[in-house]
Amino acid sequence: MTEPDLLAAYDALLLDLDGTVYRGGEAVPGAVEAIKASRDRGAGIRYVTNNASRKPGSVAEHLNELGFQASVEEVSTSSQAAAAVLAERLDRGALVLIIGTPALTDEVEALGLTSTRVFSPEVAAVVQGHSPDTGWRDLAEAALAIRNGALWVACNVDATLPTERGLLPGNGSMVTALRAATDVEPVVAGKPARPLMDQAIRSAGARRPLVVGDRLDTDILGATNAELDALLVLTGVATPGQVLEAPAELRPRFLAADLSGLLVPVSEVEIAKQPDWDVQVDDDTLTVTGSGDPLALLRGLCAAWWQAGGGPVTVRAGDDASMAALAELNIG
Structure with a gap:
């Protein structure tokens, strides 16, 4: 009897993007084929990204340009999760100071909140997402608001961002600076916290989803926090040495070189x-x-x-x- 492949055990894939599906403007080798094969077999596909710098539509467009079949509904971003966290905790119309791109502003305003980029005593919350244009003045306005008692929500705390040029500073690096300036810990919406993962599971209507990613501290820890199995791929941040010495909460169940590991027998990828x-x-x-x-x-x-x-x-x-x-x- 033929041993079933890894995909056969799951009804949906919660796929990280940067370092897993693509690196900057390049698809990870084998990713297009593996995801197409998974989709053809009926697996739900959700692209789950901590990158809050782009709108879901822009993410889907980029994926399609790289050869992936992606709809807006299949994209779950940390900016969406952060906006949802804010909407749950604030009154409609509350003033939110934005650190991030216009995509983050759009998600916040879509849920009935008011955005600003300048501190005033009326600011009820600060939301922080990745933007290559974030500078000292942005962090200074946010620090004033946080020290004044505003709720602080971070879209993610990824220290680095994988690109085709290598690892660059991620949103977590900027969060660290703001944490040092305020002595406050943010509420985290993206991986490894549950809001983003829960949003993707609900969107896919999944009962047995598999988390797939390249980072131990976000993808794998996020799977642990959500009590889900995870496949770690070595196409992004994690190294073999880091995996070997990982603490219990950062240990994946499966390990593969890339997304082609979804389509091989379980015994060939299970640790x-x-x-x-x-x-x-x-x-x-x-x-x-x-x-x-x-x-x-x-x-x-x-x-x-x-x-x-x-x-x-x-x-x-x-x-x-x-x-x-x-x-x-x-x-x-």
């Missing part, structure tokens, strides 16, 4: 003991022997080390094949 690799645990050291796929080795290392408790670890090769595989993973 578990591997038949081609032997991993011995001795205190804080792992010794490896065997041969085969380096990613299979990583899954085996994670399974052995996480069962032992996890944390910082030294990995040693017991033969030439394992030495080569560890070098490819940049571990040891």
Whole structure:
């Protein structure tokens, strides 16, 4: 009997964008084909992004330009989630100070709130999303409002933003600056908090969704917080070494090189003991022997080390094949 592939166990995919589906203006290799195959088999598709700088329609348009089939309804953004959080907590018409792009302003105003970019005592809340144009003056206005008691909602706290040029400062870097200036913690709407994930699940009408992403601290932690399974892909931020040493709440159930992992047998992507690799645990050291796929080795290392408790670890090769595989993973 043929083993079912990973997709067969789930009715919807909650897909991260930056670093998972695309990097800036380029589709991640294999992503278009994997998502099309998933859609053709009836899986619900939701593009779930912490990037609050663009409207859902613009995100869908960009996806279509890259070869993905995407409708506006399939896009869930952290700006939508942040606006919903504000609407739940504020009176209609309340004044909200915006740090971010016009796309964030549109989402806030669409829910009956009033926007401004200048502090006044009437400001009831500050909402902060990514914009490449955010500067000191924007943060200064927000700091005044927050210190005056305004609710502070951050669309996300991603420290970096994957692009085709490499990792650039993300909204979380700006949030850190504002946190330092106010000694206040924001309410977070995007991943890893639940509002954005819950919004995407409701939109898809999903009962068994699978979270797919490239970041441990947002995608995988978001899945943990929402009590969902997750597939980590190594096309963006997370590195093999970080995965191996991840604490319990940042550990995915599945691991693949890219989105093609959705269409292979579960045993080929699930983090578990591997038949081609032997991993011995001795205190804080792992010794490896065997041969085969380096990613299979990583899954085996994670399974052995996480069962032992996890944390910082030294990995040693017991033969030439394992030495080569560890070098490819940049571990040891």
